[in-house]
Amino acid sequence: MTAAEQVRPGVDAGRLLTHLTRLAAIGATPEGGVTRLAFSPEDVAGRAYVAGLMREAGLAVRVDAAGNLIGARPGTAPGTGTLVLGSHLDTVVNGGALDGAYGVLAAVEVARTLAGHDLAHDLAVVAFCDEEGGHGTMGMLGAHGFAGALPPGIAKTQDERGVPIRDLLAAVGGDAARLAGAAWPPGEIAAYLELHIEQGDVLERRGVPIGVVDSIAGRVNVAVTVEGAAGHAGTTPMDHRADALAAAARVVLAVRAIAAEERVVLRATTGTCAVEPGMWNVIPGRVRLGVEFRDVTAGRLDGALARLSAVAAEIAAACGVSIAVEPGARTTPVDCDPRLRDLVAEAAGARGLDWHRLPSGAGHDAQIVARVAPIGMIFVPSRGGISHAPGEHTAPHHLVWGADVLLGAVLRFDGGGIARR
Structure with missing residues (x-):
């Protein structure tokens, strides 16, 4: 002893x-x-x-x-x-x-x-x-x-x-x-x-x-920018819209699914959302999302980034918008x-x-x-x-x-x- x-x-x-x-x-x-x-x-x-x-x-x-x-x-x-x-x-x-x-x-x-x-x-x-x-x-x-x-x-x-x-x-x-x-x-x-x-x-x-x-x-922060077209909320037909917020909502759900359902990464969160022009009677023309992925292996963080880029391209094509996915600060x-x-x-x-x-x-x-x-x-x-x-x-x-x-x-x-x- x-x-x-x-x-x-x-x-x-x-x-x-x-x-x-x-x-x-x-x-x-x-x-x-x-x-x-x-x-x-x-x-x-x-x-x-x-x-x-x-x-x-x-x-x-x-x-x-x-x-x-x-x-x-x-x-x-x-x-x-x-x-x-x-x-x-x-x-x-x-x-x-x-x-x-x-x-x-x-x-x-x-x-x-x-x-x-x-x-x-x-x-x-x-x-x-x-x-x-x-x-x-x-x-x-x-x-x-x-x-x-x-x-x-x-x-x-x-x-x-x-x-x-x-x-x-x-x-x-x-x-x-x-x-x-x-x-x-x-x-x-x-x-x-x-x-x-x-x-x-x-x-x-x-x-x-x-x-x-x-x-x-470790974690990686990702800036996601959805570019649509602002327009009058009362006069623009639903099938003629490029609604950035509607597309961004699909991105938010996709981020969650990357962790919760697909298990690509341990944690996935959308923590910020900025809508422009931010008026109740204007179709959103631009949305900026702040996304974070966390995992105990660097490879899985890379996998989450790749998956987000792929699903963002699918959403962009379906919604008639453009979506930029830009990785930011990263902790190993x-x-x-x-x-x-x-x-x-x-x-x-x-x-x-x-x-x-x-x-x-x-x-x-x-x-x-x-x-x-x-x-x-x-x-x-x-x-x-x-x-x-x-x-x-x-x-x-x-x-x-x-x-x-x-x-x-x-x-x-x-x-x-x-x-x-």
């Missing part, structure tokens, strides 16, 4: 839940949600609160050039690399209190639990900057900086309000002039572990408290590291907790960090699968169990030794 199994330290449940409640109050909305958009005063306040908790956990705190809040402590075996834990603190508008924030606070609690123990590896807890892209930024900005994957010239761009990225970063202690310095070289990170609420209902339906994530879905699917998956499962088993392997349909900072390090993810159940909304909720005991599994995985990765200082 290892030293870790003999001592079996657990997180302080009351402390973890208290910290989650206090952080949720920063940006709390009347509807019961949280609005803590990246770079906002609420984000700054939340980061300050968590920085204080990091210091209480014995971590040295800094903010890197990409705006990532980092708490770190050295290990006893230099050169073995850094074990990184983390997630993000920013939310969507009127989002939930747990998405991202839970992973950061649980990681801080793990660090605090181990404050009196030696670890061979360096330990770092990271609150990644701007995961959600709340004001039209690229999203996962901090994680891209952490992985050295920011697009060239990003510092010169602006958000949707016209605020330069360099000013946004400065507001949280970042430095656009030194973005290259935020990158961790490949090999420097021994492993990255992220604890997160599931944001789906698989675990809840199965009655399983711990999810061992085997892969994180990634697999979690097999060893880390096994360690998470072992940690759950050691706590007497059932676990289930599943993919993540949502994107996470982990899939960006995967460019420079092996990654692992742990899920806990989400009530009703609700996330990004005030109804987001995970039972307190599940939150505590998830943090305990993260702690167990850390100890197993480090070799099981937890000698007192």
